[in-house]
Amino acid sequence: MKNFKKLSVLFLLVLSFSAVQAQKRHLDNYRDPDQRGINVFEAPKDTISTFDGVRVRIGGSSTLQFQAIDHENGVPQNLIDDGTVLPLKEIGSNFNLATANLDLDVALAKGVRMHLRTYLSSRHHPEPYVKGGYFQIDNLDFISEGTLGELMKYTTIKVGHMENNYGDAHFRRTDNAQAMFNPFVGNLIMDSFTTEVGAEVYYQRNGFIGMVGFSNGKLNQSVTTGSNGKTGGASFLAKLGYDSQLSDDLRVRLTGSLYNTGYVPSNYLYTADRAGSRYYFVMENEEASASSPFRSGRYDPGFRNSITAIMFNPFVKFGGLEFFGTAEFVSGRASSEVDDRKTTQFAGELIYRFGSTENFYVGGRYNTVKGELANGTEPDINRTQLSAGWFMTKNILAKVEYVNQKYDGYDNTSILYDGQFNGVVVEAVISF
Known part of the structure; x- marks a missing residue:
C-alpha cells in the first residue's frame, strides 16, 4: 500500500509537470478556452505544425452564479386548489451550485490530437461524468510523409x-x-446541442467553409433493438458558409446548417444538455428538485423520432461592435403522430466590446420561439436579455445579466399559462 501511494504521488507529479510544460505553448488547430477563443467558431486550420512529441494539455473551467429571479403565472386559483395544476415552486435570491469542467487535449502526432471533456459538477449530475470527446486529424503524415498533403492543407x-x-x-x-x-x-x-457518435469532414479555404457529417442519431449508446427491430437510426449534418476578415475593422461570417434524421429511437437535439439551464427552478412546480427537472426556461418541440432542422447564422464585427443572429426552422414528429409539426426560432445579439483588449462589453439579446405542440397548443415564448461583462484577465470573466421571459399560447391547465420570469443573475467564470 505504501509503495502504491508513493507511485500515485509520483504519477501525479509527472502529470502535473507535463501539464505545466504543455500549457507553455499553444496547441495546433485549437480553440483557446479563454478570452482568445471569443468569436472563434470551428477550430482554426494552422498551416505550420509545431509538433515535437506527445503533449498533454490539462485545462478546465469553474463557474458560479448568484440568482435573483422571480416567476409567476396566470393559472386560475381553483385549478391549483383542486390539484389540476401544481403551484409554482417558491424561489428567492441565493447562489446556485458551482459547476466545473475538466478538459484533456493531447497532441498525438503532427496534425493529430484528442479532446475529452468531463463535467465534474453540473446541475443535473453533481457527480463527474464524461460529456464526450473526439479524435481530430489535420494531417496524414502519420500514415506516410506527404500523404494527401495538398488536400489536407484545407481538410479536417x-x-x-x-x-x-x-x-x-x-x-x-x-x-x-x-x-x-x-x-x-x-x-x-430552444437550445440546440447534442452529442452523438459520428464523423465530420471539413474543408476550409479562402474563407469558404464546408462540412458534411453523419452520426448514429443517439445520445445514449446501446446495441439493444427497439420495437421496430432496429438498434437505432442515423443523422445527417451539413454546413456551408463564408468567413472573412474584409479589413482591419470588419469581419463578416454567414453560415447555413442542416440536421436531418430519417428515424431515430429518441431525438435529443433540444434536450441533450445534461448540464442544465442557468435559470434554476423558474416556472417549475413545487415538487421540482435541484437536479430534475433541470432545463428550466427552455423549450422542447417534442420531435422525438424524426426531425429536419435548418439554422442560418450571420455574424458581423466592425471594430468593437458585433452582431450575431440565429434563424432556425424545424419540423418533425414523434412516431405516434401522423403529420409533421413546425417550430421557428429567431434570436439577435448586439454586443459592444471596449477597453484596451476589449476586456469590457455590454450587450442585448432578443429571442423568440413559436411552435406547435402535439397536444394542439401553439406556444409563443419571448425573452429579452441585457448583459455586461469584464474580463479581469484573459482567464477570468465576471458578468451580470437581466432576463425577462414571457409565455403565451398555453392553456390554463399548463403551469406555463400566462407565465413570466424576470430578474438578475451574476456569474463568475474561470477558464484555462
Whole structure:
C-alpha cells in the first residue's frame, strides 16, 4: 500500500509537470478556452505544425452564479386548489451550485490530437461524468510523409462521441462550466446541442467553409433493438458558409446548417444538455428538485423520432461592435403522430466590446420561439436579455445579466399559462 501511494504521488507529479510544460505553448488547430477563443467558431486550420512529441494539455473551467429571479403565472386559483395544476415552486435570491469542467487535449502526432471533456459538477449530475470527446486529424503524415498533403492543407476530420456541429449558436453557448464564450448567462430558449457518435469532414479555404457529417442519431449508446427491430437510426449534418476578415475593422461570417434524421429511437437535439439551464427552478412546480427537472426556461418541440432542422447564422464585427443572429426552422414528429409539426426560432445579439483588449462589453439579446405542440397548443415564448461583462484577465470573466421571459399560447391547465420570469443573475467564470 505504501509503495502504491508513493507511485500515485509520483504519477501525479509527472502529470502535473507535463501539464505545466504543455500549457507553455499553444496547441495546433485549437480553440483557446479563454478570452482568445471569443468569436472563434470551428477550430482554426494552422498551416505550420509545431509538433515535437506527445503533449498533454490539462485545462478546465469553474463557474458560479448568484440568482435573483422571480416567476409567476396566470393559472386560475381553483385549478391549483383542486390539484389540476401544481403551484409554482417558491424561489428567492441565493447562489446556485458551482459547476466545473475538466478538459484533456493531447497532441498525438503532427496534425493529430484528442479532446475529452468531463463535467465534474453540473446541475443535473453533481457527480463527474464524461460529456464526450473526439479524435481530430489535420494531417496524414502519420500514415506516410506527404500523404494527401495538398488536400489536407484545407481538410479536417473529426471522429468521436462528440458535440455535433449543427449551426453556429453552439459555439457561443455555455457548456456547463465553460461560460467564457457566452456574452450572456443563459443559452437560447430552444437550445440546440447534442452529442452523438459520428464523423465530420471539413474543408476550409479562402474563407469558404464546408462540412458534411453523419452520426448514429443517439445520445445514449446501446446495441439493444427497439420495437421496430432496429438498434437505432442515423443523422445527417451539413454546413456551408463564408468567413472573412474584409479589413482591419470588419469581419463578416454567414453560415447555413442542416440536421436531418430519417428515424431515430429518441431525438435529443433540444434536450441533450445534461448540464442544465442557468435559470434554476423558474416556472417549475413545487415538487421540482435541484437536479430534475433541470432545463428550466427552455423549450422542447417534442420531435422525438424524426426531425429536419435548418439554422442560418450571420455574424458581423466592425471594430468593437458585433452582431450575431440565429434563424432556425424545424419540423418533425414523434412516431405516434401522423403529420409533421413546425417550430421557428429567431434570436439577435448586439454586443459592444471596449477597453484596451476589449476586456469590457455590454450587450442585448432578443429571442423568440413559436411552435406547435402535439397536444394542439401553439406556444409563443419571448425573452429579452441585457448583459455586461469584464474580463479581469484573459482567464477570468465576471458578468451580470437581466432576463425577462414571457409565455403565451398555453392553456390554463399548463403551469406555463400566462407565465413570466424576470430578474438578475451574476456569474463568475474561470477558464484555462
